[in-house]
Amino acid sequence: MMYGLCDCNNFFVSCERVFRPDLEGRPVVVLSNNDGCVVARSNEAKAIGIGMGQPYFQARGLLERHNGVVFSSNFTLYGDLSRRVMTTLRSMVEEIEVYSIDEAFFNLEGYGEPLDELGRKIRTTIRRHTGIPVSIGIAPTKTLAKIAAKLAKQYPKLGGCCYMHHEEDISKVLSRFPLKDVWGIGRRYGKAFDKMQILTAQQFVELDKQWVQGRMGITGVRTWMELRGIPSLPMDDLSASRQQITVSRSFPHEIYACGELEPIVAEFASRCGEKLRRQGSLCRTIHCFLMTNRHRPDHPQHVEETVYRFSAPTDSSLALVKEARTLLRAMYRAGYGYKKAGITLGGFEQRGSQQQALFDVPSDARHEKLMEVMDHLNRQYGHGALKTAAEGNKPFQMNREHMSRRYTTEWGELLTVKAK
DNA sequence: TCTGGGGTCCTAGGACCC
DNA sequence: TCTGGGGTCCTAGGACCC
Numbered sequence: 531m532m533y534g535l536c537d538c539n540n541f542f543v544s545c546e547r548v549f550r551p552d553l554e555g556r557p558v559v560v561l562s563n564n565d566g567c568v569v570a571r572s573n574e575a576k577a578i579g580i581g582m583g584q585p586y587f588q589a590r591g592l593l594e595r596h597n598g599v600v601f602s603s604n605f606t607l608y609g610d611l612s613r614r615v616m617t618t619l620r621s622m623v624e625e626i627e628v629y630s631i632d633e634a635f636f637n638l639e640g641y642g643e644p645l646d647e648l649g650r651k652i653r654t655t656i657r658r659h660t661g662i663p664v665s666i667g668i669a670p671t672k673t674l675a676k677i678a679a680k681l682a683k684q685y686p687k688l689g690g691c692c693y694m695h696h697e698e699d700i701s702k703v704l705s706r707f708p709l710k711d712v713w714g715i716g717r718r719y720g721k722a723f724d725k726m727q728i729l730t731a732q733q734f735v736e737l738d739k740q741w742v743q744g745r746m747g748i749t750g751v752r753t754w755m756e757l758r759g760i761p762s763l764p765m766d767d768l769s770a771s772r773q774q775i776t777v778s779r780s781f782p783h784e785i786y787a788c789g790e791l792e793p794i795v796a797e798f799a800s801r802c803g804e805k806l807r808r809q810g811s812l813c814r815t816i817h818c819f820l821m822t823n824r825h826r827p828d829h830p831q832h833v834e835e836t837v838y839r840f841s842a843p844t845d846s847s848l849a850l851v852k853e854a855r856t857l858l859r860a861m862y863r864a865g866y867g868y869k870k871a872g873i874t875l876g877g878f879e880q881r882g883s884q885q886q887a888l889f890d891v892p893s894d895a896r897h898e899k900l901m902e903v904m905d906h907l908n909r910q911y912g913h914g915a916l917k918t919a920a921e922g923n924k925p926f927q928m929n930r931e932h933m934s935r936r937y938t939t940e941w942g943e944l945l946t947v948k949a950k
Numbered sequence: 951t952c953t954g955g956g957g958t959c960c961t962a963g964g965a966c967c968c
Numbered sequence: 969t970c971t972g973g974g975g976t977c978c979t980a981g982g983a984c985c986c
Contacts, residue, residue: 541986562955569955569986582986583953603955630986716984717953747960749984776957825954837978872956 531761532638532645532695535667535675536619536652538612539683541632542570545611546601548661549937549945557598561586564782564929565602574598602930610938614660622652627765635672637765649691666691672763673756674700676713677731697759704757705732714753719746731757770809777801778872782929784823788862791820791871792855793922798873799854800917803847806875807905812843814877816850818857823869832866843879846897847904850875851918 538544542560547553557575559568567585568575578596580589586600593600612631620626625637638645649666656664667679674694681703682692694700710720712731728734734742735757742754752762777798785791795818806813819835838853854873907916914925935943 564955566954568953581951581953583955584951585954587954632986714984718983746983749960772958774958778956780955823954835979839977869954874957 531670532641533669533672533675533761533765534623534636534638534645534649534652535672535679536615536634536636536656537665537667537676537679537683538615538632539663539665540570540572541612541662542601542603542608543572543575544662545604545608546934547572548611549934553599557593557596558601559586559589559593559598560601560603561932562603564780565931566780569603600932602933604934604936606936606939607934610936611660611662615656615662615664618656618659619652622648622655625765627767635675635765638668644693646691646693649693650689653690664690668693668695669700670695670759671756671761673713673753674759677703677707680711700759701732701735703731704735705730707731709734712753712757714749714756719750772805772809772811773878774874774876775802775805775809775813776872776874777805778819778870778874779926779928780870781868782927784829784867784869786865786867788859788864791858791862791868793920793924794926795854795858795871795873796851796918796920796922797914797926798871799850800847800921801913802873802875803845803850803901804905804908806845806878807901810881811878812845812881813840813850813875814843814879815839815875816853816857817874817876818854818861819872819874820858820861820868821870822866826867830866832863832868834861836861839877843877845881846901848897848900848918851920855920 543558557578558572559575560570562569565586567583568589571580616628619634623636627635645668649668653664653666665679665682667675667682669675669678678692678694682688682690709715709723709731742750755762815837817835817837821833822831836857838857904916937945
C-alpha cells in the first residue's frame with residue numbers, strides 16, 4: 531500500500547492570510563470559539579513561544595509585544611477554503627479521505643513512480659488554486675505518512691513533499707523521530723514512555739506487541755503496526771461511519787435560567803439531526819449534558835449527563851429536539867451558573883435496514899419529507915433558515931471580538947481592493 | 951505548563967437481567 | 969437463598985485528535 535497525506539500549513543492562519551497578504555512575516559494567531567484559546571499559529575507566533583491551546587489571556591501580552599495579530603475563528607471562511615482544497619485534491623487522485631478540516635489522506639496504490647514528483651505537483655496546484663500552502667507526506671501507512679508530512683514541513687529542501695518508502699530509510703527516520711510526536715501517542719503516553727526512557731519511534735516499534743496491547747489497548751497496537759509498515763488504519767469514509775455525533779458549546783457567560791438554556795440545547799439537537807441525516811443514519815439514543823464553570827471552583831458546581839432511548843430509531847430533528855428538552859428539564863437545577871451544554875447521538879443504524887419491533891409505530895416517518903425540505907433550505911440559505919420553534923428566534927451567539935470577514939461566502943463581505 | 955474549545959472512541963465498573 | 973457465567977445498558981473517566 532501507499533498512502534499520501536495532504537496537510538495544510540497552519541491552516542486557519544493561512545486562510546486569514548489569503549485575504550490579508552500584509553500579514554506575511556508577522557505573528558498571527560487564531561482563537562477557538564468564544565476567543566478562549568489559541569488554536570492556530572503562524573510560524574512567527576510559534577517562534578516567539580505562543581503555545582498550541584494556550585489560553586488567549588495568557589498569550590495576549592506576548593503577542594502584542596511582537597506586533598502580532600489575532601483573529602476569532604471564522605469557520606464559514608475556513609470551511610469554504612477547506613472545500614476548495616479538497617476539491618482540488620480530489621481532481622488529482624482517485625480516492626481521498628477527508629480526515630479533518632485541514633487534512634486529507636489519499637490512496638496512491640497503483641500509481642507509477644515517481645510519487646514525490648506527483649506530491650509536489652499536488653502541492654503547487656493547491657497553492658495556485660486556493661492560496662493555501664500544504665505539505666505532502668507519502669509512505670506505506672497513514673501513521674508513517676503523517677511523519678513524512680512533518681518532515682516535509684521541517685525541511686524546506688524537500689520542496690514540500692516527503693516520500694518515504696525504503697525500509698532502511700524508514701527505520702533511520704524512526705530512530706530520530708520523537709515518540710511523543712507520533713500520531714496516536716498523546717501527551718499522556720508520551721510522558722509515560724519518557725519516564726521509561728523509550729524516547730524514539732524506533733524504540734517503541736521494538737517493544738513486544740503483547741506488552742503494548744496490555745498497556746495501550748487496541749489503539750496502541752494499531753499505531754505499533756502502522757509504524758512497522760503494516761496498514762492498520764484503512765481508508766475510510768469517515769463522514770459515513772461515525773458511531774456518535776456531538777454538538778456542544780461553551781457559553782460566553784454563565785446561564786442561570788432554564789428558559790435560556792432550552793433554545794440553545796434545541797439548536798444543538800437540531801444540528802446533530804442534520805449531521806445524522808447527512809450520513810444517512812438513524813439513532814437510538816440521545817444524550818444531553820450540562821455543566822457549570824469548572825474554572826470557578828468558588829461557584830457551586832453541577833455536572834450531569836442523561837440518556838434517552840428511543841423505542842424506534844429516528845433521524846427527525848423534531849423528535850430529537852423534543853427529547854433534548856425533556857432531558858434538559860429533568861437535569862436542570864435552579865441556582866447554578868451553567869457554562870457549557872451539549873447533545874450526543876449514538877446507537878446508529880443504517881437508514882432502511884432498521885429492525886422494527888412488531889408493534890413499533892414508525893411515528894417519525896411522516897417527518898421525513900419535512901426534514902428533507904428543511905435540510906435543503908438550510909443548505910441553500912444558510913444554517914437556521916428553517917428551524918424548529920423550540921430553537922427560538924435568536925441564534926446562539928459566541929464571543930468573537932476579532933472576526934475577519936466571510937470573504938468567500940457572503941456578498942456583503944467580499945474583499946475590497948483600493949486603488950492607489 | 952493548572953491547555954478558559956470541540957469532537958470521537960475506548961475501557962472499567964456497577965446495576966440489572968437471564 | 970446462594971453462586972457463577974454471560975450479556976446489556978449506563979455512567980464516568982481517560983485518551984487521543986485537530
